[in-house]
Amino acid sequence: MSKILEISVSRNVGLNDALNSSAFVEQTVPSQMEAGKSYKVMISYTNTGKTSWDKGSYRLIMLDPSGNPLTGNFWNSYSVSLDETITPGGSKVFNFDIIPYSPGTYTQQWRVASSETGLFGDVSNPAVVTVTPVPEIKNEGKSGKQ
Numbered sequence: 001m002s003k004i005l006e007i008s009v010s011r012n013v014g015l016n017d018a019l020n021s022s023a024f025v026e027q028t029v030p031s032q033m034e035a036g037k038s039y040k041v042m043i044s045y046t047n048t049g050k051t052s053w054d055k056g057s058y059r060l061i062m063l064d065p066s067g068n069p070l071t072g073n074f075w076n077s078y079s080v081s082l083d084e085t086i087t088p089g090g091s092k093v094f095n096f097d098i099i100p101y102s103p104g105t106y107t108q109q110w111r112v113a114s115s116e117t118g119l120f121g122d123v124s125n126p127a128v129v130t131v132t133p134v135p136e137i138k139n140e141g142k143s144g145k146q
Helices: 015-019
Strands: 022-028 032-034 039-047 058-062 079-081 091-098 104-108 110-114 118-120 127-132
Touching (some): 022 110
Parallel strands (some): 032 127
Antiparallel strands (some): 022 039, 058 079, 058 110, 104 127
């Protein structure tokens, strides 16, 4: 008498997902910024995959609203390089400065990427940032007849 074994799979896991995985931990992103000024940002991830994240091969990438790497002229940087190796189970706190160039309201989201296999793992929580224009400087010198 033979037994039938049924296996149910809920999603396909690609090789990249099996080897590279990241869990978003926390972030600190100012909600108000002024165009042209520098601001401190902190994004933290844990390596939940089976491979080490090597310096020079892995980085943090800012995403556009569709979840793709962001391009454009809104920020001074769209990616932050890894400056150390993070082994499986280890965590990385990315601390960096960011400068907004254009006034507007933006949603920042980040994800870890490998130079070989692209984006993987969790997307950071959305951080809504309102960028105000540089204040106009009024020249209020002396006026009158000389």
